[in-house]
Amino acid sequence: MPYSVGIQAAGAALLSAGFPAMFTTAIVVLLVIVSVISSLHKDAADAPARLPIYSLFSIVPFFRRRFDFLNWGFQVTGQSAFQFDLLRNNVIVVSGESARETFFSAKGLDLTEGFKILSGAIPMVRGVTSDLQTKRIATIHKRLASVQRNERLSMLIRPMLEDSRRAMETWGNSGSFDPFDNVYELTVRSLSCSEISDDPCVVARLKKLYDTLDVGTTPATVLLPWLPTPAMLKKLWATKEIYDIVVAAIAAREQSGVSRDDTLQMLLDSGDEKLVVVGFIMGLLIAGARATGTTACWMLTFLGGHPEWRDKARAEVEGLVASQYPAAASSSDSLSSQLAGISLETWEAETPVLDSIIRETLRIAQPHTAMRRNLGAEIHIEGKLIPSGAYVMYPFSDVHLNPDIYPDPWKFDPTRERETKTAYSYVGWGGGKTTCLGQRLARVELKLVTALFLLGFQHRVVDSSGKVASGPPLPNWNDILLCRPPQGSFKLAYERSKTTL
Numbered sequence: 001m002p003y004s005v006g007i008q009a010a011g012a013a014l015l016s017a018g019f020p021a022m023f024t025t026a027i028v029v030l031l032v033i034v035s036v037i038s039s040l041h042k043d044a045a046d047a048p049a050r051l052p053i054y055s056l057f058s059i060v061p062f063f064r065r066r067f068d069f070l071n072w073g074f075q076v077t078g079q080s081a082f083q084f085d086l087l088r089n090n091v092i093v094v095s096g097e098s099a100r101e102t103f104f105s106a107k108g109l110d111l112t113e114g115f116k117i118l119s120g121a122i123p124m125v126r127g128v129t130s131d132l133q134t135k136r137i138a139t140i141h142k143r144l145a146s147v148q149r150n151e152r153l154s155m156l157i158r159p160m161l162e163d164s165r166r167a168m169e170t171w172g173n174s175g176s177f178d179p180f181d182n183v184y185e186l187t188v189r190s191l192s193c194s195e196i197s198d199d200p201c202v203v204a205r206l207k208k209l210y211d212t213l214d215v216g217t218t219p220a221t222v223l224l225p226w227l228p229t230p231a232m233l234k235k236l237w238a239t240k241e242i243y244d245i246v247v248a249a250i251a252a253r254e255q256s257g258v259s260r261d262d263t264l265q266m267l268l269d270s271g272d273e274k275l276v277v278v279g280f281i282m283g284l285l286i287a288g289a290r291a292t293g294t295t296a297c298w299m300l301t302f303l304g305g306h307p308e309w310r311d312k313a314r315a316e317v318e319g320l321v322a323s324q325y326p327a328a329a330s331s332s333d334s335l336s337s338q339l340a341g342i343s344l345e346t347w348e349a350e351t352p353v354l355d356s357i358i359r360e361t362l363r364i365a366q367p368h369t370a371m372r373r374n375l376g377a378e379i380h381i382e383g384k385l386i387p388s389g390a391y392v393m394y395p396f397s398d399v400h401l402n403p404d405i406y407p408d409p410w411k412f413d414p415t416r417e418r419e420t421k422t423a424y425s426y427v428g429w430g431g432g433k434t435t436c437l438g439q440r441l442a443r444v445e446l447k448l449v450t451a452l453f454l455l456g457f458q459h460r461v462v463d464s465s466g467k468v469a470s471g472p473p474l475p476n477w478n479d480i481l482l483c484r485p486p487q488g489s490f491k492l493a494y495e496r497s498k499t500t501l
């Protein structure tokens with residue numbers, strides 16, 4: 001009797017709650033049904049071990065605490081590979097050296113398809129950044145290679161420094177900031193166009209919109225993209241705004257009839273269809289500028305927590321300025337002009353300290369989980385079946401935080417020797433057939449931003465009460481995009497040096 005009263009009461013409450021409650025309930029029921037159905041099918045004998053939870057319970061930890069969730073998966077199954085379902089998507093997580101070798105080289109494993117479903121932070125506009133045919137993706141990759149030819153990359157040095165200078169000027173003589181708020185805007189120029197990067201308001205707006213995409217990437221928006229949740233609507237709106245900014249910039253360039261020296265002009269001059277141009281800028285702004293901005297945040301943070309490395313890096317750049325620009329000390333030229341006088345070749349080949357700092361930063365503060373979809377026939381990884389159509393993941397923590405390969409793995413130590421005995425022992429720029437295609441540009445940009453900051457400012461990491469911290473904060477690998485520690489837990493305190501930026 002009490003049960004039926006309870007059910008009646010619940011039914012009455014539901015009816016009186018109106019459409020939103022009924023809609024939510026219907027969705028929950030649907031999810032439970034999908035979850036139960038997916039748990040009923042039998043796995044093949046050579047299938048990886050399955051997580052001992054209903055698939056419904058994987059969703060939130062997968063999106064919100066991925067590092068902990070994946071570690072738990074390996075622990076609870078006691079295997080080097082395990083599987084779980086994200087609604088109707090079968091996901092297999094692999095680890096270990098031989099898994100890495102197959103993962104980064106197998107022909108059928110497709111990066112674009114993997115990211116589309118499991119990542120979700122890239123703005124998806126059908127036919128522009130999603131559903132691009134292979135031919136269009138190939139064109140975009142070809143254009144990316146063009147941006148990074150010697151001549152073009154050399155030409156980008158001065159404007160990239162000028163962008164950074166302009167942004168750093170606004171920081172005043174001293175103060176403190178959260179690098180995750182301020183540093184991203186330093187890295188927009190190289191990929192877009194003057195119509196966007198010359199306008200600080202548009203750059204700030206873009207940053208806000210991409211932040212909206214990050215925050216708006218909830219389990220529901222990725223797995224049930226058709227569900228009109230508030231997060232999904234916000235995401236849709238942000239995507240449209242970004243699209244409009246890019247399209248307006250292209251239209252302004254075309255109408256002006258003025259030809260400029262930037263990435264947009266190169267794309268337009270190549271005669272590419274509009275879809276490719278917009279897709280290039282939207283897709284790579286997020287893949288590129290976001291990754292570069294985040295890495296720059298972490299480089300400055302590690303250097304602020306390790307003054308000995310900050311001083312070494314600064315001495316390296318001062319040495320370059322002195323050798324390439326002998327009159328620098330007596331010159332009234334600004335710091336950014338002096339740095340712009342250093343050749344691309346020198347930035348690339350004569351900065352071993354900056355190189356080792358970038359390398360160590362990407363090892364310890366890039367919480368990437370590589371994702372693929374098996375578009376080919378079934379394959380085996382370490383004897384475990386990867387069916388056709390399944391998603392496969394490889395968490396970078398498996399190698400980068402592995403104490404057998406990197407002793408004391410959480411320690412920031414740019415002196416670490418390169419490990420050559422283990423296959424793919426370093427994947428900071430990916431590996432095999434999916435190595436980062438923007439690496440050359442990103443490395444130069446990271447060096448320029450860091451060099452200008454180190455010569456223009458003295459800085460230290462401070463804790464939430466403003467006291468100088470004993471070291472940098474610990475990267476938070478559960479934050480899948482930025483690795484950002486708890487907000488407010490640290491800042492970078494800085495003082496301007498006497499030199500003009």
Ligand code: HEM
Pocket residue numbers: 111112144191284287288289291292293295362366368369370371427428429430431433434435436437438439441442
């Ligand atoms: C510090 C900055 C960057 C880092 C750390 C980085 C890192 C990576 C990594 C780890 C991958 C492989 C992903 C995987 O295997 O799942 C990758 C792929 C890629 N990156 Fe970057 N990246 C950076 C900047 C850029 C920039 C600036 C661009 C473009 C302008 C870019 C374009 C790409 C592309 C197109 C791919 C996919 C390659 C393919 O499909 O084979 N990246 N990147």
